Amino acid sequence: MTSVRYDRATRTYEGTSTPAVDALDLDIGDGELLVLVGPSGSGKSTALRMLAGLEPLDSGAIYIGDRDVSNVRPRERDIAMVFQNYALYPQLSVAENMGFALKQAKVPKPERSQRVREVARILDLEPFLNRKPKQLSGGQRQRVAMGRAIVRRPAVYLMDEPLSNLDAKLRVQTRTEVVELQARLGVTTVYVTHDQVEAMTMGDRVAVLRDGVLQQCDAPRTLYHEPANLFVAGFIGSPAMNLVAVGDERPLRLGDAQLELGRPSDKAPLDAAGAMTVGFRPEALQVGDGPLRAQIRTVEDLGSEVFVHLAVDHRGEPLPLVSKMQPPFDGQPGQSVGLQIAGTTHVFAPDGSRVASTTATLQPGAAPAPVTADSPGSAL
Amino acid sequence: MNATTLRRPLPRYALSESWRRRLPLLPALLFTIALTQVPFVMSIYYSLTDWHVVPPGPREFVGLDNYNKLFSDHFFGQAVWTSVKLTVVPVLGSLVLGAAFALLLDRRFFGRGIVRTLLITPFLLMPVVVGLIWKNQMFDTLYGVLNWGIDKLGFTPVEWVSRYPTWSIALVLIWQWTPFMMLILLAGLQSMPSDVIEAAKVDGATPWGIFRQLTLSHLRPYMELGILLGTIYLIQVYDLIAVMTGGGPGSTNVPYFVFQRSIGGGWEFGRASSYSIVVVLASIVIATVALRVLSNLLKGEEAA
């Protein structure tokens, strides 16, 4: 029964002044699949490697179970890791690869082969046990890498972008398999990826990192509907949330329309001063004959849904927006259309934090609003 | 390819870890220190003494006296000049020839492996064999192969070793070290990424242009390596001189000179040591300067 805890864990690389991982606090429950996600340089891999013992801690601590492992060598932490490039031992066979750690631990041969065979069966690797890694396809190698970790029955699995090197279709398929496997084995897993779709579909909870700082750690649904700040709002969800800088003029204006917010569902009222940003997801933006005039730039018809890329004249600049519509959709590039909001709209303060989420509608504007002295900065 | 090619050291756990890292290095390090620094320090000490060994005399401490005499020693100056000739000429000669051979070998043609095998052989031969064979078989005034050819062409035979000792030895050194340079440069040529060349060809570059801009700059580190290693080994040439000319004007480089002054008959260990120390210092300087000069030369070419 092993939980994992990061306690203000920090790591700064030599020669740099900003920490790669800055005072990370994370509590991971026993059996949980926690995903660390973020853009490159966010510190997610570093955080994982700190847990593995491949990076030292400059301050703070890491606990596996009740044990403070901050100064313990990797091989004594009872962990197993799946690497992005699989790191399979090239001159050993699949069976020997999977049994390598057991051999180092001096597990007797019969038990070793039995455990290897068992895991090979689960992962459909039985026909390949005697082959060398270079004779396997990418997907097969990935499974061997997983098998090598599973055989060890560790307290924690660490996975560093294990699916990144697979082609798209295989990735989607393997994703499900990994989730099922993890649920079945019930071992605490920390999983790193840069792909937010992967994060959203796989994690019990997802921790979003940016520049070494934890932005939010919640269940995927919460991240999607209640992003803590502008960064999370823009990072999670594909296509990304429409983010519009509305300055500090009241009433709020979008293009030539007026934005009216309904009752705020939580947090401070909208009299908060300063340059605000509003955000609404593509599915909340309807293309039709709404009050906000826009021009269609491109139409992406995926069959199951249609993404319409639009341009709105907002505060003197062309503002790109995306709308998700259900097929059939007849609009053409170049066409002039009207937009309406029909869904949750978030409001973000100048510092990026979310201050309100509410329903909203667009009303026809009286006259074009003057451009305010505050220049419309892009979303934080 | 490999995402983690940043050379991150594995983390340290407490002080014992850094000692655990040093431990594997210690045997080799201690062994080398014992066998090279001890003689080096002893040489420094001897260089500060006046010490005749035959006939045996006392070893008196004379401070920097030997070094003072060294700078006015006419023969030492000659030896230095000969060393320069016998180092620079072979290094550059074998580098150029090695580069030419490497370029030839970088193409596909029938029997390429055989030609390569033929070309590397001189480097595998024993230097004493090389010296004796060239002296007696190739350079010999009466029966040597070279003079036979020259005679057949109607010219007068050349007394290679006796009249042109420096150039004869330099020629043999070039013959011996060209394969070494060739192998290094061949490795460099074969590690060149072909997509850059293909892009250049599509862009309309001429073969000579490609060679100058792309190939030469890619080969720079390999050439530097060749020059560095070649200089280190060539400064110390002894075997060839011993068997081809036994010293004498024009073929006595500093190592041989030191040998002559010490166990080769001079038996003045003190003064001989001072010459050696000077050679060590000079080697360091030469290697550093040569590398820097070559770097800048090629950097200039790149910018052009």
Place this chain on the structure above:
Amino acid sequence: MSDEPKVRAVGEGRIVNSAFGLLAWIVGLVFFFPVFWMVLNSFKSEQDANTSPKLFFHPTLDRYRDVTKSTTGLLSFADAFANSAVVVLLSTAIVMALAIPAAYALAIRPVAKWRDVLFFFISTKFLPVVASILPIWILARNLHLLNTRQSLIILYTAINLPLAVWMLRSFFREVPRELIEAAEIDGASLRGQLTSIILPIAAPGIAATALLCVIFAWNEFFYAVQLNPVKGSTVPIWVTTNISTRGDFLAKLSAASVLACIPVVLAGWIAQKRMIRGLAMGAIK
């Protein structure tokens, strides 16, 4: 990194390629000629060898018999060969035993000052062998090591160790980082990592390094001749005993030379591809 030359694009002309190929052959044959002639001479009688160069002659193995027969009092080929073999193989083995852990310490889990250490190793080659002979000779005499194989074994180890450390370090750096980390997590100790992972992957590089050490040690002349006047003499010394001041000796010398050089030349020929790979990887990092 492939051993193949670059594929030539369309339009380069097979004629051009063939012309260069022909040139390469000519260059190769001319360059190799002295060696070829030496081998030829080794099968001639002294008279044939010492008159104007002849291509046609009655081949004979007599010269080989001459140089390999044992005469009491003189160094025999068999003895010299045995001495060389023992010295070279043992010193190379010791070099590898010392250099492999050292290269690990410099490449895989680098000590803090690895650059300095590396430079130190190479700088030990700056002191001319000819100079260090004085102290070494004195030390050898005091330790009763003159005239033994041991002195050469120790010295050859010392002269090859810097090169071996330098080259092996570069080969070890070629081992992907992640493999070492995976092995570390899988519980492998230093020995385990070396034997299971590093050595198998770096095997070609290790072979190339060992070969280079063998070449330099086998061909070494100066230390051998200064420290081993009588017993323990090696093949290079034996070769020089085949010159005489009276009479012709070129054929005999040629035969002796061929015998002396064959082991290393054959080894070099067989391993040349590895050596190229070795020199490329081994040195440029």
